[in-house]
Structures are given as structure tokens and as C-alpha cells.
Amino acid sequence: MKRKLKDGWLNRFSIRTTIYVYFTVSALLAIMLIGVSLYGRLNSQMSATIQKENQALLTQVNRSVDSYLRTIMKLSDSLYYGVIKNADLSAESVNNEFTLLYGNNKDYISNIALLSRDGELLEAVPAARLKPGFSVKEEPWFENTLNRMDNLHFTTPHVQYLFDSSEYQYRWVISLSRAVEITRGTSTEQGVLLIDITYGSLKQLLDNITLGDTGYLYMTSSNGELIYHPQMQLVEAGQMEENLQAAVSYRDGHYQEVYRGQKRDVTVKSVGYTGWKLIGVTPESNISLNNLKTKLFIVFLIAFVLFILVLINAYISNRITGPIKKLEKSVNALEAGDLETEVSIGGSYEIQHLGRSIRDMAKRIQTLMQDIVAEHESKRRSEFDTLQSQINPHFLYNTLDIIVWMIENGQKQEAVKVVTALARFFRISLSKGKSIIPVRDELEHVRNYLMIQQMRFKDKFSYEIQAEPEVLSLSSLKLMLQPLVENAIYHGMEFMDGDGLIQVRAYKKEDSLWFEVRDNGLGMTEEQVSSLLTKDMPVHSRHGSGIGVKNVNERIRLYFGEDYGLTIQSEPDEGTAILIHLPAVSGEEKPL
């Protein structure tokens, strides 16, 4: 059923449209397939490249931060192992060494302080004192440092509120603290070494690093507290949001996330000792292939290639279907009966072959038709010839009967006349089998016939035969006049009482030869006239020659063409005139 529907649907279109549609749809699908796969490949390749670049950048930044933190850790080591551990704080001050090391690192160190286990400030560079009433011991970082003495402890950024300061300023720092062993005389005790890293120096390492056009980088502590963000203050103020919750769960690597309706690539890298995480964020819209103009350009490319393909397809389908269309036109002409039409032969081999076959077929049809026509005509002629060669036996019997009667009555002279006429009648009837005979013979033939009939009908009628001399040698159809004269006798003369007249005339008018058979008999109605020309039966089969008027007409047309034939003019009680129209051709010229 489906197949039928499909076939039906296809059948509604021309071969050109079908080829065109198939080619175009196939091309479109191919282009789309190639376009989509190319786009996908380029996109993924670009994403991969951006990922690699982000990863490389992040690695680079990570190294810088790591190196920065290691420098501070080394400073911490130097302070501890190089200064504090070797000093007896009850006897000497470490201020000089602290100042020296602070001086070497003051670009990124805010202050260095040594605190006792009880929270007493033992040394501070630059010189400072603890805020009155402020208990360091209760600070979480202090407690943590003493509880986990092996570790170095980094805080998240905070305002340093430990020291008393008359300045109307505040300082954002990241504190590094470690537990140290302090020697005081013979006793040793735990203390805490505090190094405040200027937040600005860390910020400098991370500021102005962008990933693409709109990508950025931020840093969190291992538990998700923000350490650096290009819009840190806005995030803290709630003016913008960052996906910190997800960031905590990420391990080092590459991730894709959707945050607040925006797809983004996230690359995570941990910063060595601290466990801080550097997070690179690249919005997917940052990838240039996702740009609206790039997408439009790809659509344009596909549409342009499709346009070119449509033109090529149109050309190809025209090349294929053009010759088929011409051939179709030729076939249509042949179908309409124009076998002479030129059959178009062009295009590809198959179509040329088809064209030749159709041309040959047309020729064969033409030949066959000509053969059939010729055969048909030949058959008709032979039929007529057969017909005309037959003389109604009644006519012969009646004539012989008259001859016998004449001889019995001693009318030998008349009997000789009739016999002579009959002999001549038959001689011309045969005419060596010819159908076309001179007018002279045809007139002679009808004269013999009329003479015999006049004898037979005991002079009920008289007859006249007139012919212009120049027509006697023209060609005439054999036994053409005799059926007409026979018709005149049996229709018009049989009941006449000696005053019947049959006139036969032959004359030439322009290029035509005319015969006229006129009688003054009973005449005929219109119906009789029309039946005379349509019915096959002779007018008076019992007495006549057996050749009907209609046959005479058909024979004339068969031999001389459709332009020639009989015309009957008759009025009841007025008589009948039959005109025969023939071409005026001489005896040597052949008829059709």
C-alpha cells in the first residue's frame, strides 16, 4: 500500500523534477552531514584547544602561586631554624634578624610576629603592640597552630586586627603561622611564629588573568572559602554569585557545568601545600564557533554550496531530460498520426538508441500502412475487375433468345446485326483484361449494348450517342456507361411507348472529361437517387449486367481519385441525367 502511495506520489512529477529533487535532497543531506560533522569536530577541537590552553595557563599560575607560597614558607623556615631556634630570648633579641628578613621580603610581607604560648607578643616587625584587651589565645588560628605543631597553617584573607595601630587604615592579609620552640635560658616552650602575607601581593599574581574574552580565574580554600576572585567584593556583597559549592566538590581536572543558565567549562588545579584550588572558568559562549555570526556563516556556506548544487543539478537534469522531452514530442506527433514527423535523436546512448528504435518503428508502421492500403486497393480493384468481367447471364440469355426468335422469324439480317453487336460488346468487355480503355471503345461498347436492348425492347426507345472528336482518344473506364444506360432503360424506358430517348454525350471541359447519360423516362425521387449511389445491388438485377451505379462511382474514384465520380440529377416524370466526371487524360497516360 505504502509502495503504491510512494509510486503514485512520484508519478505526479516529471522526470526532470524527480531527478532534480533526488539530486538536491541527496546533496543537501550530504552537505548537512559534512557540515554538522565538521562543525562538531571544529567545535570540539576548539574546545579541546581552549581546555589545553586554560590548563596550561592554570598550571603556570599555579606554579607562580606555589612558588610564591614556598618563598614565604622558606622565610618561615629561615626565621625558625635560622633565628628563633638558635636564640635565647631571655638574653638576646631577634629583632635585628627579623628586621633583616622582613626588609628583604617586605614587598609581600605585612608583618612578622613571634608570640608565646600564652599569647604574649615576644617580637614584632615592624614594631607593634597587641591591641589592648585582645586575647590572641582565643583566636582559632592560634589554637590550631599549637594543636597541630608539625604543620604550617595558612588562613584565608582577613583584616589584620591583632596589632594596635593609630593609622586610619586596615590591612588585608593571609596569615601563615607555625608552632616554634622558644628557648628562654634553660627552658624551652612552645610559641607561634606569625607571618602576615600582604593580600595585595597575592592578588597581583592573579589579577588581569583572563581566559579568552570573558573567562576568569578564582581561588578558594579547600573548604570553599573565597581567597581570590576578580569580583570578590561583589560576590561577598551578594551582587553576583559564584558556584562555590560545586567548586569544593571538584578535584583537579576539567569539568563542564551549567550555572545560572550558562554553560561553562571549568578547569581545576590544586595549589601544592595549601590545598587551595585554582579554578578557571570559561563560558561556552566564549568559544568563537558558538558566536552567532560564525553560526550564520556556516549556514551561509551550506546555503551557498546548496545553491551551486541546485544550479549544477538543474543543468544535469536538463541535459538528461532535454532529449527525452524532444523524443516525447516526436512520439506525441507519431501518436497523433503524423508518421512523417522527424524523430529527435540526441542525449545519452540509451536515449539515442530509444530514438532510433522509435524512428525505425515509425518507418515500419508507415511502410506497413502503405502496404495495407495498396493491398486493400488491389483487392478492391480485383473485386471490381471480377465484377465487370461478369455479364449478367439474363442479359446474355435474353439476347440469345432474341437472336433465336429473329432467326425463326426469318429476320436473318437483324439477327446478324444483333450477333455482330453482341460479339463486339463482348470483345470490348474483355479488352484484353484492361480496365482503362479509350472513350471511343467505351462509347462503342454502350452503342452495342443499346442496339441489342433496342432490338429486345422492340423500339420502345431510341438513343443518341454524341462525342466530341477530341475526346475519343482520351482514357475512360471500361464498362462505365453500360450500367448507367442499363439503369436508364430499366427505370425509364421499360414502360415507354416508342417515345423514350436515351442520350449519351461525351465532351471535354477545361481539363475534365464529361459523360452525360440522359433519359426522358419516369425519373426518380430523391430517395431513389440516394439509394442508387449507396446500395451495392444493381438497379435491376434480374435484367441488368450486375454492375451497380454505386460500383461505377466507386470504381471511378478508385482509379481517378476522390475528385471524380458521378452526379445524378432526376425529377419524377421528368427523366434522369447522370454526369460522369473524369480527368481528361490521353490513352497513353496512366490513371492513378
Place this chain on the structure above:
Amino acid sequence: MKITKKKKELYFLILYEIILVLLFLASSTDLIIKERQNPVYQVSVIIGDSNDNDYVNFRKGMDQAALELNADVSFVSLYERNHEAQQMEMVLREQREGARAIVLDPVEAAQLDRLLERGQLEIPVILTGASMADHKAWGAVTTDYEKMGRMLGTEILNRHGTGQTVWLLEQGKGNWMNRQFEAGIQAVLSEAGCQAAYYNTGEDPDLASFFFTRKKQGEPDLVIACLDQESLLAAADRLAGSEPAWNHLAAGLYGRGTSVSLLNHLEQGQITGLCVTDDFTAGYVSVRTAVEAAAGEKKGKDTLLESWYIEREDLQDPAFEKMLYPIE
């Protein structure tokens, strides 16, 4: 009229070619889809003060917005504090010099209305410290100072009860913010049946006379609510001054503001409680609103920012720490 198949094909081809040309123009030129322009919007921020001590955090927010939104922000202070005419001159000058929008902390917002009425000011103005409801500005970024006053009044009553007179201090003639703040405090105090007294420090900028008179009259436990930052700083400075006896004159000193000096006084104990706002956000939102106005967006509205009451121990709260000491 019947369209022949050939004509249909021709029309289709023409249409297709037009689409191709449009696609080309859209994808490869700036004729149809323009690349996102990043215009620089010149924005002027004009304050009513002669220095920016009270605008440090505001400026940080302003700078952040300028960086993100590609704005060229000029910060303009007056030669003389609270000089209305001078401020309006500055406004007109900034307009002449190509400012596309102005953020204005008005000395007297009615002056601005007059400028706008006379058609002298054609650029959008965003008010800070004044409400758009009362004036003809394009937008406003402010705080509900009456609510802030109610909050402070409630805290004062909680700490000191209703038995003491609350002194309301103000320097100079004050402004809309002071009036709103005062109205809030007064409303709470009068509801509680607590007395309030007003004192203008105009003739007594360092408050020496005020404290001397109160001491003389034997009022050792003063409860003071300052309506502006200047009088609060003056009172705090006076209490932190060299005369130890004065340290205990005030049972409570309250006010509003976020300058580092005020925060130091809060930390040191001269100030008992402070009403604070997120000035960084105020600066950021003001410039962002000004850029929106300069870009031709439809008229803005009052943006009300939150306010909080804090005391000394709140200073180390990470949330307040980051709000009051913006990260540098």
C-alpha cells in the same frame, strides 16, 4: 493571473539569492548584525563634601563598576562642604565636559529639581542619599534612613531604657538623610516615652562646649545619637581625647557611617553602636545605574540598600569585615 512553473522557479531562485546575500551580510559584515560595541560611558560622581574620607568604600565599588562596565568615572568633591550652589555649578560643568550621566549626593536636592525644570540639565542624574520619590532624578540608589533610625532607636532603648534623654547631635544644617534618620529615632523614642534633645554643633564643632556644659550640669551618663558622620566623629574624637575624665561622660555614643576612623572608634570603644551600610555596593550600583541611564535605558527607580546595626564584636564577623573593609 496564473503563475507559470518557470516563473515560480525564477521567483524561488531570486528569493534564494536574496536570502544568500542577507546571510552573507549578516555573517560577514557589520551591516545587519553589529559586533557588540563597548562604548565608554563618561560618568561623574559629585559628592557634597570637600573630601572623600566618607566615600572610601563607595569609591572602591565605583571603581569596580567602572572596570566592569567600561565607564570613565570622575569623582568630584566640592571646594566647600555642603555648598549647594557650588555643587550645581559642578553638575553643569560636568555636563559641559561631556558626562553622559551624573551620580549626585545632593546637598540640596531641590536645587537639582530647579535645574531640571529649567532644562539646564539634560543628562540623567542618579541620586545617592536622596529619594527619587521626592525629586526628578532618573534614578536613586539610597538607604531607608528612617528605618535605620528606628533600628538605632530600638537598640538605644534596649541598652539604656527609657529613663534617659537621648541627645541628637548634628553638624550644620543637615540634609535629607539626617532628617529621615532623625525621624526614625524620634518615632521609636516618642513611642517608648523617651525624651530626646537636639543639639547642633554648628558653633561648637569639636563639641567642647557641649560636653563641658553637660559635665557642669552633672549629666555624666549621656546617651548621644549623632545624625551625621561629622558630629559622630567629633564626639568620638572628643571622648577619645586627652581629658580622661571625659571618657566616661557618655554612656552610649551612636550614629551612622562606615569610615575607617569611625570603625576605629567603634573598635576602641568610644562609639557604642553604629548603623552601617554597604558603601561598596552603593558605589557599584550607582555607577551601574548611571551607565544604564547613559546607555539610554528606560527610567530607573529607587534602589534601596540594606542597613545594619553593629557593635564592636561584630567587626570581626567575616561578613561585616568584608563589607566594611573592602578587599584591596
